[in-house]
Amino acid sequence: MKTALxxxxxxxxxxxxxxxxxxxxxxxxxxxxAETLARLPRxxxxxxxxxxxxxxxxxxxxxxxxxxxxxxxxxxxxxxxxIRDAFGxxxxxxxxxxxxxxxxxxxxxxxxxxxxxxxxxxxxxxxQTDLSWTDLTLSFLWWQEGAxxxxxxxxxxxxxxxxxxxxxxxxxxxxxxxARVRLWIDCxxxxxxxxxxxxxxxxxxxxxxxxxxxxxxxxxMIKDIEVQQVGSGHRTKLMVLETNGAPL
Numbered sequence: 001m002k003t004a005l006x007x008x009x010x011x012x013x014x015x016x017x018x019x020x021x022x023x024x025x026x027x028x029x030x031x032x033x034a035e036t037l038a039r040l041p042r043x044x045x046x047x048x049x050x051x052x053x054x055x056x057x058x059x060x061x062x063x064x065x066x067x068x069x070x071x072x073x074x075x076x077x078x079x080x081x082x083i084r085d086a087f088g089x090x091x092x093x094x095x096x097x098x099x100x101x102x103x104x105x106x107x108x109x110x111x112x113x114x115x116x117x118x119x120x121x122x123x124x125x126x127x128q129t130d131l132s133w134t135d136l137t138l139s140f141l142w143w144q145e146g147a148x149x150x151x152x153x154x155x156x157x158x159x160x161x162x163x164x165x166x167x168x169x170x171x172x173x174x175x176x177x178x179a180r181v182r183l184w185i186d187c188x189x190x191x192x193x194x195x196x197x198x199x200x201x202x203x204x205x206x207x208x209x210x211x212x213x214x215x216x217x218x219x220x221m222i223k224d225i226e227v228q229q230v231g232s233g234h235r236t237k238l239m240v241l242e243t244n245g246a247p248l
Contacts, residue, residue, distance in 0.1 A: 029146040029162040033183075036190045037141060042073035049240040051083075053129050061234060064091070064127055075099075081136055082114075083126055090114050092126065094133055098142070123177035123205075130229040130236035132177075134197070135206060140181045141192070143167055152184075154193045155210075159184040178205065191222075204230050211237075223248060 076099035146164030184194035211224040
């Protein structure tokens with residue numbers, strides 16, 4: 001990740017259709033993530049969807065909605081993430097500005113109506129889901145130190161497995177709880193398909209899977225993502241319902 005989720009988990013929700021370098025010649029881990037970020041849309045993109053928390057046996061426990069406004073073509077590039085209740089009322093909002101090489105600038109608000117508030121623990125679950133702000137914004141896509149350690153398959157797609165070390169918290173506030181992350185990135189289209197955040201003890205804290213994606217014109221759009229906080233007893237499904245006002 002270039003400096004310090006798209007991105008947000010939704011800044012990375014769409015990728016241009018250009019192909020990456022030949023799979024036989026793996027890039028460096030930093031170059032791989034730079035190529036992934038380069039596929040983020042520069043045109044304004046507004047995403048709406050919902051979060052569903054389910055117990056292991058499928059019992060629905062909690063439903064929220066979200067919207068993301070991505071402005072990666074602006075100066076500075078900006079993404080705004082808003083979490084709402086099932087009726088659309090705002091609960092929390094995080095705005096991320098990324099002006100390389102400076103650390104990201106994070107602005108937080110909470111309540112209805114939204115009002116400025118101190119920045120929360122970016123690793124803590126959002127509204128009793130399995131998602132943290134770290135995961136939703138996919139901040140680890142901007143980390144620099146790491147290596148490609150393997151090539152394997154995820155959902156029938158050939159992927160590079162990159163292991164990235166967390167930067168100092170002063171450089172990336174969202175990095176404090178993860179010592180490193182494992183990222184499975186499609187060799188051909190440079191899309192993140194799976195991620196795992198590891199603590200200092202080497203054990204997984206959270207896991208993220210892309211469950212489905214769709215090609216719209218020359219852009220790949222992620223539709224469904226599942227996230228599990230290890231030991232929570234449930235999973236959270238993030239579903240993208242519409243982009244720029246059109247159903248996905």
